[in-house]
Amino acid sequence: MYPAAFDYHRPGSVQEAISLLQENPEAKILAGGHSLLPAMKLRLAEPGAIVDLGSISDLKQLSLNGGATIGAMCTYDALLNSNELETMFPVLHEALAWVGDVQVRNLGTIGGSAAHADPAADIPAALVALEAEFVVVGPNGERTIPASEFFIDIFTTALEPEEVLTQIKLSAPDGNVVSAYEKFPHPASGYPVCGVAVVVTRDGSGNVSSARITATGSVYVVTRLTGAEDALTGTGGDASAVEAASERATEGVSEFAGDHYASSEYREHLTKVFVKRALNRALGN
Amino acid sequence: MTVSETRKDLVGQRLKRREDPRLVKGAARFMDDIVLPGMAHAAILRSPHAHARIVSIDASAARAMPGVAGVFTGRDMEAINPLPCAFPVGRGFENNINTPRALAIDEVHWTGDGVAVVVAETVAQARDAMDVIQVEYEVLPAVVDAELATGEGAPQLHENAPNNIAFKWNAGDQAGTETALGNGEIVLKQRLRNQRLIPTPLETRGATGDYNAGTDEYTFWLSSQAPHVHRLLLAAFVMGHPEEKIRVITPDLGGGFGAKIFVYPEYPLVGWLSKALNRPVKWTEGRAESHSATTHGRDHVTDIQVAANRDGKITGLHVKTWANMGGYLSTIAPGVATTLYGRMVSGVYDIPNVYCEIVGTYTNTGMVDAYRGAGRPEATYLVERAIDLVARELKLDPADVRKVNFIAQESFPYTNGLGMLPYDSGNYVPALDKALKNLGYSDLRAEQETLRKQGKHLGIGFSSYVEVCGVAPSAWINAEGWGAALWESANVKVHLTGKVVVTTGALPHGQGHETTFAQIVSDRLGVAYDDIIVEWGDTKGTPFGYGTYGSRSLTVGGAAVVNSVEKIRDKIKKIAAHVLEVAETDIELNDGVASVTGAPDRSLSFAEIALASATGFSLPAGMEPYLDETSYYDPPNCTFPFGTHIAVVEVDADTGKVDLKRYVAVDDVGNVINPLIVDGQVQGGIVQGIGQALYEGAVYDDDGQLVTGTLMDYAIPHASQMVNMELDRTVTVSPVNALGVKGAGEAGTIASAPAVVNAVIDALSPLGIKHIDMPLSAPRVWAAMQEANERN
């Protein structure tokens, strides 16, 4: 209930935040606090200092210019209120809407969710399926990390300790793109026991030209389901093609998560079911 | 709520609860709102191991931390006795009692066992210092399963409890039941696990102790459903301090569900700390701490054997249960697993041969004690599963099998074969029929057939229940071996200004006593509802009473209120007769006005009577002034509410997820004082039972670590998972008490879990599935479907 004592900093700029991180090796960045603070209250995390990004207004900007550049400190709620974002990236909108409850969505941030890399977070599934790019700024300047390299393992990303995630970039959908996010929430936490995001592009004749399908919750780090992607690509995307793709959904996935609530077999099975459900809905089957 | 002066018959009205405005506006005072001058804060270091010997404790670093007023271990407070077990099993049965101390001294028996306490200026400082206490443990092997604990080679918890047996108990006719099983036209066996639940009140527990060195008095603020009992037990058993020099106050409570009935280690602890440090000390339980340190509910492993004739008539029921008590016995734990469970396993059915055998065992887990329903949900679950197993085996309609076995209306008062007091009154068929009608049963069965053809799994599940409330009659309780009778008290006073104050030994933690009791008094005394207040919760201002649990407040406490009102009415009549110069028998009391029979203009208003009695200006010779009457009501019997609940579910074939489609309930709680409150109690209860059926379950790993240690893992039901409940009632008046009430606090919880489980099994019966243990979580149901599909 009561976190260990910590120093509190509230920088006005990203540069100042980086300096604070350099000066305080024990420091942790605070965004919406909805993962960090519970961990601190249970004393699973005891950072000596907190660098609160809440005053850096640049990080709360959302700009839509064909694609989207989303400030890391945009809250779920702020993003859910953007109709344009919803129209452009339904899969992200759906994933955002599935996160927690109203309180969590009012404070939790897209950057916090990405940086935290909870294996059962909703948002990373959508971001990887959308092939987002992650702009990070550190002592050595700015770099951009592709989604495929950003999420590394349980609670582990490509971010270095003194780097700040500043923006998440999504490119404009190219051609005829449909997408969806489907989730089986854990009855206690509400986090996905399995979440599946699908982004499917169709060519002029209506055939699937590319598919990006990701799983979260059922695996230890957000994972592209390449078996299903391959199976779907080149098909007409009808129900039988989806069925075939879902059958291959778990191909090549080395390990499914298992715990006292749900076995890894169950999560593996759910992954197939939710690939089917997400694809059928996205493709209008 | 304004009620006009002249309004009558408030009983039966859906009055909104008068306590709600303060509760919903944040104006209530809960445990953590208690702030006293100079108060310090305690944090308790609990064992990280489920079973270990304490080798050494080094608190020197903690003592040197900022703000620390003191750090203490169990050794420092050996003067505090172990807590009492107030309801051991009845005489003549094996009974090996072990109860916890304020802090463990040599050995810890579960991860909630406290080993040291820090007191500091702030909670945060106490918590920080707690982290630097060094404890060396010799870790011992642990056992968590109630049945395995009795097995060969199981780790032993207590020297005086070989094979971890806390008690052995039985009821019923063993020989007759075995013969019935031998002769049964069909005989079915099933193992059932009634999983462990974590009560999870919205407000966790708390305790503040304030020792006054000048008067040698302790004042405790406790999360208590029974402040007088806590005072008594702390005085007589735990602290050895004179009872009159202990005061216990319970402020508003954010729920309890039974878990706040008990005396816990932290309660004498804060008193001892306050005396040692000469300042008030407060302890507030954290949520995760609550999961491990507050009592849990249920946790039975039960083998049932049931014999029946081909027409569905059950001829014998044999029950063997291993009841998990946890690391020690909590205050009333053995009574819950025996009297409240073992004597009720035949439920609403007239089962000619029934036998129940219970082994209470110690394990390295949290203590298990009463949790909403307390024994009766476990009993109802097993017998309702048994009925469905029989119906399934014989391909009979489960509604019909219930009717074939129901206790007939003319059999009341009905004595079951398990030593329960006679069921007071009942009429089981109409409640079931009403539920069937409200459901549209035959149409729904037809729809089920259609859906089955489409591969959909719709299920309809029944639960016909009876429970026992107002478990109070002294003579019987004495024979059960319990430590105290459970009568209840009430005082009614009429002040000079005509305002009425009702004080009760019962107290609310969600039940709405302030409203219900005022409704009763308003009607019976003819006084405006708004002129009546109901006080509770402070041993200094209330008559001794046993508190609130077991749906007893109205059946026992409400009856005491009625008796006090009757005494006041008698006195009013005497005063009126004196003032109006007629015989007492000529006085009528209507609507607060005392008048002469046949001469209504010769009358005294309630205000005039109040004035007369309070001033003493015009009283009959020898009469004491003031209207102030106390009653202690010891009921002749318990009460037995009943009803039938029906759940309709659909199971998702792909995921095993259970969706509740409908929930129909017909309850009979006798007369209803406030239908709105009863509906609320029933709804809340149903939700808790659904929680057990579908979501909840405390899980310990083999080392005794609580895996479901927070609300991220332990799934209590959410509003979004519920369905609109279609509630209805029949009314069978209880002959036991003047109000004709039976109790309504637990019925929902008792009925709903079996209804939902039976519905899921009904949905899956085409696959040949006969049973799945709760909670029927999606992964578990899916696994059962997989297994069945492989079998088929």
Ligand SMILES: Cc1cc2nc3c(=O)[nH]c(=O)nc-3n(C[C@H](O)[C@H](O)[C@H](O)COP(=O)(O)OP(=O)(O)OC[C@H]3O[C@@H](n4cnc5c(N)ncnc54)[C@H](O)[C@@H]3O)c2cc1C
């Ligand atoms: C009750 C509850 C229910 C929830 N349900 C869900 C759910 O259903 N689905 C779901 O996906 N999530 C859920 N969450 C988690 C929620 O989405 C969190 O908000 C999210 O995981 C973290 O975002 P945040 O902004 O709160 O980050 P914080 O908690 O502030 O930070 C999380 C971590 O990321 C780091 N960090 C944050 N921002 C940056 C940055 N810009 N650069 C570098 N590092 C950074 C922090 O240092 C910290 O380590 C739930 C949380 C709660 C409390």
